[in-house]
Amino acid sequence: MKLRVLGCSGAEMPGHRQTAFLINDNMLLDAGTAASVLDENAQQQLKHIFITHAHLDHVNSVPALVDNLMLSRSPSSIKVYGLKAVLETIRLHLLNDKVWPDFTKIHNHNTETPVMAYVEIEENTWMDIDKVRIKAVPVEHSIPAAGFLLEEDGRVLLYSGDTGPTESIWNAASQIHTAIVEVSFPSRMNDMAFKTGHLTPSLLMLELAKMPMPPERLFISHIKPQYQDEVIDELLAMKMSGLTIIKEDEVYEI
Numbered sequence: 001m002k003l004r005v006l007g008c009s010g011a012e013m014p015g016h017r018q019t020a021f022l023i024n025d026n027m028l029l030d031a032g033t034a035a036s037v038l039d040e041n042a043q044q045q046l047k048h049i050f051i052t053h054a055h056l057d058h059v060n061s062v063p064a065l066v067d068n069l070m071l072s073r074s075p076s077s078i079k080v081y082g083l084k085a086v087l088e089t090i091r092l093h094l095l096n097d098k099v100w101p102d103f104t105k106i107h108n109h110n111t112e113t114p115v116m117a118y119v120e121i122e123e124n125t126w127m128d129i130d131k132v133r134i135k136a137v138p139v140e141h142s143i144p145a146a147g148f149l150l151e152e153d154g155r156v157l158l159y160s161g162d163t164g165p166t167e168s169i170w171n172a173a174s175q176i177h178t179a180i181v182e183v184s185f186p187s188r189m190n191d192m193a194f195k196t197g198h199l200t201p202s203l204l205m206l207e208l209a210k211m212p213m214p215p216e217r218l219f220i221s222h223i224k225p226q227y228q229d230e231v232i233d234e235l236l237a238m239k240m241s242g243l244t245i246i247k248e249d250e251v252y253e254i
Contacts, residue, residue: 001132001152001254003178007033008221008246010184010198011057016225017248018057021159021180027129029148029159032057035064043068044076048129050136051082052161053145054089062090063100070115075108081119083136085144091118124172137172139163141197149173150254157254158215162222164197170210178254179215180246181207182222186230198222201234208240217242219252 002024007017018032027048028034035043043065052058062080069076080087095102095116103116121127123146126135131153136146140163147160147169158179160169184198193200199207208214218240223231232245246252 001150001155001157003157003252003254005246005248005250005252006037007248009248010182010222010224011226012060013225018060019222020061023150024130024132024152027132029150030058030161031061031065032059034061035068036061040068040072044072044074046078047076049078049080050134050148051080051086051090052139052147052159053141053143054082054086054094055143055162058162059090059094063095066095066103066116067101070103070106070108075111075113075115077108077113077115077117079117079119081121083123083138083144083146084120086146087118087120089143124168135172137169138166139169140166145197149176152254155254162197164194164199165203165207167210170207171212175213176211176215178217178219178252180219180221183220183231183235184222184224184227186227186234189227201231201238204235205238205240215242217244219244219246221246 004022006020009016012018019030020033021029025045029050031049104114108115121136126133133151135149139145139147149172150157155177156173158176160181183204185193185200187200187202190200
């Protein structure tokens with residue numbers, strides 16, 4: 001399984017892109033950024049977007065990306081997956097024919113296929129997408145949200161999305177080879193993390209203790225740029241095995 005980091009920041013600032021991970025060239029985990037990073041050919045290869053939750057920094061690039069696909073010289077369509085509550089929010093408040101077009105009603109050029117379709121997914125249920133099995137597991141955030149487990153060739157990737165202290169996702173697989181987990185604030189801001197549904201380095205340690213086995217590699221994402229140096233210093237001081245502070249444009253094999 002190939003993982004390319006399009007964006008992994010907890011905020012949009014110069015040099016910091018919002019969250020999006022490209023899997024095997026045809027699947028996105030969240031779409032905080034994509035249209036401004038991927039060229040036209042790479043965008044045309046996209047077939048699936050899995051959304052953890054409907055906050056803007058995780059869906060910000062969906063409108064531009066789908067618009068680009070509609071206008072492409074090689075028409076293609078894309079599916080947007082999420083829990084029922086997540087898709088309802090996108091329908092009502094983003095792609096609602098007011099803020100931006102409802103692309104489920106618009107056909108590709110010279111075809112009868114809508115440029116976009118919604119796919120509602122059930123919690124804790126595996127589904128097969130090409131060679132990848134994927135499952136949504138609810139997490140604790142300020143709005144309905146899920147993390148995802150992905151499996152290909154026996155290798156398991158966990159993506160927490162945005163979450164505060166939670167339970168079920170850490171036990172959703174007996175072994176996790178790579179985990180992408182958010183850490184937004186330094187530990188001195190634990191109260192803010194609890195209120196907003198995020199993690200700090202000290203809260204992360206408590207969450208990792210809930211896993212049956214630690215992941216081989218622990219990728220940290222979603223650090224708020226204002227606190228980046230402080231958070232990284234805290235994480236490195238904890239000397240966690242397999243720890244990587246991921247960066248945009250890096251590519252990993254899972």
